[in-house]
Amino acid sequence: MKFKLLVALGATLVFSGAATAGATLDAVKSKGFVQCGVSTGLPGFSAADEKGQFTGIDVDMCRGVAAAIFGDPGKVKYSPLTAKERFTALQSGEIDILPRNTTWTYTRDTSLGLNFTGVNYYDGQGFLVTKSLGVKSATELDGASFCIQAGTTTELNLADYFRANKMSYTPITFDTSDQTVKAFEAGRCDALTSDQSQLYALRIKLEDPKSAMVLPEVISKEPLGPVVRQGDDEWFNIVKWMLFAMVNGEELGVTSANVDEMKAKSTDPNVRRLLGIEGVKGEWMGVPDDWGYNIIKHVGNYGEVFERNVGEGSPLGISRGLNALWSKGGIQYAPPVR
Amino acid sequence: MATDKPTQTSASKVALWRLPAFRAIVFQALLVVAIGAFGYYLLNNTLQNMEQRGITTGFGFLSNAAGFGILQSLIPYDETYTYGRTFFVGLLNTLLVAGLGIFFATFIGFFVGVARLSRNWLVARLATVYIETFRNIPLLLQIMFWYFAVLRPLPLPRQSINMGDTVFLNNRGLFFPRPVAEDGFGLVWLALLAAIIGVAVLARWAHKRQDATGQPFPIYSVGTAVILGLPLLVFLISGAPMHFDYPALKGFNFKGGLEVIPELAALVLALSIYTGAFIAEAVRSGILSVTHGQTEAAFALGLRPQVTLKLVIIPQAMRVIIPQLTSQYLNLTKNSSLATAIGYPDLVSVFAGTTLNQTGQAVEVIAMTMGVYLTISLLISMFMNWYNKRKQLVER
Numbered sequence: 001m002k003f004k005l006l007v008a009l010g011a012t013l014v015f016s017g018a019a020t021a022g023a024t025l026d027a028v029k030s031k032g033f034v035q036c037g038v039s040t041g042l043p044g045f046s047a048a049d050e051k052g053q054f055t056g057i058d059v060d061m062c063r064g065v066a067a068a069i070f071g072d073p074g075k076v077k078y079s080p081l082t083a084k085e086r087f088t089a090l091q092s093g094e095i096d097i098l099p100r101n102t103t104w105t106y107t108r109d110t111s112l113g114l115n116f117t118g119v120n121y122y123d124g125q126g127f128l129v130t131k132s133l134g135v136k137s138a139t140e141l142d143g144a145s146f147c148i149q150a151g152t153t154t155e156l157n158l159a160d161y162f163r164a165n166k167m168s169y170t171p172i173t174f175d176t177s178d179q180t181v182k183a184f185e186a187g188r189c190d191a192l193t194s195d196q197s198q199l200y201a202l203r204i205k206l207e208d209p210k211s212a213m214v215l216p217e218v219i220s221k222e223p224l225g226p227v228v229r230q231g232d233d234e235w236f237n238i239v240k241w242m243l244f245a246m247v248n249g250e251e252l253g254v255t256s257a258n259v260d261e262m263k264a265k266s267t268d269p270n271v272r273r274l275l276g277i278e279g280v281k282g283e284w285m286g287v288p289d290d291w292g293y294n295i296i297k298h299v300g301n302y303g304e305v306f307e308r309n310v311g312e313g314s315p316l317g318i319s320r321g322l323n324a325l326w327s328k329g330g331i332q333y334a335p336p337v338r
Numbered sequence: 339m340a341t342d343k344p345t346q347t348s349a350s351k352v353a354l355w356r357l358p359a360f361r362a363i364v365f366q367a368l369l370v371v372a373i374g375a376f377g378y379y380l381l382n383n384t385l386q387n388m389e390q391r392g393i394t395t396g397f398g399f400l401s402n403a404a405g406f407g408i409l410q411s412l413i414p415y416d417e418t419y420t421y422g423r424t425f426f427v428g429l430l431n432t433l434l435v436a437g438l439g440i441f442f443a444t445f446i447g448f449f450v451g452v453a454r455l456s457r458n459w460l461v462a463r464l465a466t467v468y469i470e471t472f473r474n475i476p477l478l479l480q481i482m483f484w485y486f487a488v489l490r491p492l493p494l495p496r497q498s499i500n501m502g503d504t505v506f507l508n509n510r511g512l513f514f515p516r517p518v519a520e521d522g523f524g525l526v527w528l529a530l531l532a533a534i535i536g537v538a539v540l541a542r543w544a545h546k547r548q549d550a551t552g553q554p555f556p557i558y559s560v561g562t563a564v565i566l567g568l569p570l571l572v573f574l575i576s577g578a579p580m581h582f583d584y585p586a587l588k589g590f591n592f593k594g595g596l597e598v599i600p601e602l603a604a605l606v607l608a609l610s611i612y613t614g615a616f617i618a619e620a621v622r623s624g625i626l627s628v629t630h631g632q633t634e635a636a637f638a639l640g641l642r643p644q645v646t647l648k649l650v651i652i653p654q655a656m657r658v659i660i661p662q663l664t665s666q667y668l669n670l671t672k673n674s675s676l677a678t679a680i681g682y683p684d685l686v687s688v689f690a691g692t693t694l695n696q697t698g699q700a701v702e703v704i705a706m707t708m709g710v711y712l713t714i715s716l717l718i719s720m721f722m723n724w725y726n727k728r729k730q731l732v733e734r
Contacts, residue, residue, distance in 0.1 A: 083695065084691050084692075084694070084695045087695065087698055088700050091391065091393065091698075091700070107696070107697075107698070108698070111393070111394040111697075111698055112393060112394075112698035113388070113391040113392040113393035113698075141590075142589060143588065143589040143590045143591060143593070144589070144590040144591075145510060145590065145591065150678075150687065150691050150692050150695065151691060151692055151694075151695030151696070152695075155406040155407075155692060155696075156405045156406050156696065158406075158407070159405055159406050159407050159417035160405070160417075162407075163417060163418075169407065170407075170409060170510075170591070171406070171407040171408065171409055172409055172601075172681050173409065173681050173683065173687065173691075173692065174680075174681045175678060175679065175691075179679075179681070182486075183489075183681065186486060186489045186490055186509070187489070187492075187494055187509045188489055188509060188510070188600070190590050229391065230391060230392040231390070231391055231392060
């Protein structure tokens with residue numbers, strides 16, 4: 001897979017001509033689906049279920065984009081990628097969007113030829129330890145070994161945290177999060193470190209989830225969001241406003257259940273603009289006028305997406321916290337559709 | 339003018355482009371220019387495309403601070419060092435695995451290859467089973483198998499297997515005391531150097547004497563005794579200027595001493611067992627390529643079986659074995675890049691993995707990594723070709 005990607009990157013960079021604005025949307029329309037880069041299996045974010053269907057909060061980003069363009073959230077194909085492969089896959093044009101629990105950082109935004117379109121999950125790095133280790137806080141982890149996934153901000157944060165606290169540590173780096181879990185279970189490391197949401201997701205994968213616990217410390221800011229290639233503003237707008245539409249939908253109380261009723265009866269101009277009935281045109285970013293309606297109808301508003309995949313009703317059972325709307329104590333906020 | 343140079347006249351009879359030698363040179367030159375131009379076009383286009391897509395290019399990133407830790411490093415390293423340093427850390431880890439792997443694979447290969455030809459039915463069958471099993475299972479699976487086979491049964495650090503309070507084994511690795519040289523240890527090195535030079539001189543003399551008189555000299559046993567004995571003697575006389583740094587359990591794991599991480603053990607084990615099976619077949623084919631008549635002739639001359647093997651069969655078998663051995667060494671070195679599957683920090687895992695991902699400079703990083711494997715492989719190849727030439731049949 002890795003090799004294939006590198007060849008693809010090499011081939012596109014070496015042989016192809018220049019990228020132009022609008023190219024991605026045209027290509028997506030002509031092939032009839034969105035190619036979506038997801039993780040190799042992270043419950044709640046992007047994982048295939050027993051029927052081979054991908055689900056998760058990241059998967060819903062791609063479904064939202066497909067709904068906005070085609071009015072059909074099923075027009076998505078998935079490319080499972082390791083953390084190491086993800087940027088190469090996007091740069092090479094192998095995928096159209098990368099919503100793969102990817103942290104927005106300065107380096108990635110400015111030097112990789114990529115753009116972050118927004119934040120679909122505000123996360124922070126934490127530690128998972130076995131209860132039998134008897135550790136209650138990350139500050140007791142001096143000298144411990146950590147299983148980490150390669151090519152993540154986690155690797156850097158871990159180094160920063162231990163350096164800042166003048167503690168020593170041993171990193172053991174694997175390609176996929178599955179491998180980190182296996183090594184953690186085999187006792188190769190004392191703790192597994194990753195974004196907190198992931199720790200809850202990976203804990204479910206343990207043979208005995210109750211034997212492990214997540215430590216209270218959060219050692220970093222990890223704003224996760226969908227990424228697109230730099231230089232195609234139209235596509236950038238579509239992905240960005242797809243997420244904004246979901247957040248606005250929750251704020252305005254539009255859900256997948258009541259969206260048809262709202263469309264028929266609502267007199268609120270904010271709702272009418274979001275659903276494409278009046279005021280704004282979809283063609284400004286190259287999609288049908290009812291793009292907002294399609295996203296909420298087929299995928300749901302942000303609150304629904306969150307609850308369904310990672311929320312308190314899901315196996316992960318994560319509370320909204322930072323990811324609540326700005327009006328409800330969180331920091332999820334979207335510019336208005338007008 | 340034309341009269342004093344008859345060759346020129348004869349050449350001028352034929353047009354230059356009709357000369358085969360000239361045409362050959364022109365076409366080859368054209369081909370080189372065309373390939374060069376194509377290469378330049380590709381490079382130029384790549385750089386242009388990367389520029390347009392806003393991807394940073396160049397090797398400036400090598401001097402930026404890396405900011406991540408690495409499990410095993412043979413040179414001083416921590417997260418404040420540069421990305422350039424991670425290149426060398428990864429490179430040395432790769433060389434370590436390749437070196438150890440080649441050593442053990444050669445050992446296993448020769449042993450099993452000879453065993454397969456044994457007249458003992460059981461030994462020969464066991465060797466066959468070994469070869470057919472390990473040669474036919476994908477290497478990646480074997481690496482994973484050994485990793486978890488090594489890791490699972492071992493205890494946690496606090497329940498380490500304790501061997502005389504000096505060597506400890508747990509699922510974080512094998513820990514043993516590290517010898518630390520004190521003042522005056524330099525003498526021991528000097529003694530070792532002197533012993534090696536002395537043995538080399540002795541070997542030359544023994545060889546000459548045997549050529550002249552036919553009288554053999556037990557150079558191997560004497561040489562070993564001198565090389566081991568002289569430094570040891572100096573060491574004891576100078577009052578044993580060395581102490582050991584013992585590993586001790588501190589917090590989560592052992593500190594101090596030397597450490598062999600399970601990733602290294604699993605990788606070396608898998609690589610040498612896998613490649614050893616191939617080398618065994620190369621050895622077997624080499625030995626079988628020496629006709630039985632050679633053995634019979636040697637016996638007829640009154641040589642003992644041991645001497646026959648050493649002086650008649652092996653030198654001739656080596657001519658067949660070495661080229662195959664070269665390929666296997668190259669394979670092993672390149673296969674060591676599978677290390678990334680079990681988290682051993684080799685060049686591919688550290689540099690073409692983490693560094694690539696943190697900097698995003700795929701083209702530069704991959705080019706450097708490919709350059710390294712190419713260089714290592716060419717060096718091994720060069721050495722083996724040189725060795726092959728020395729061992730080849732000298733035709734008189």
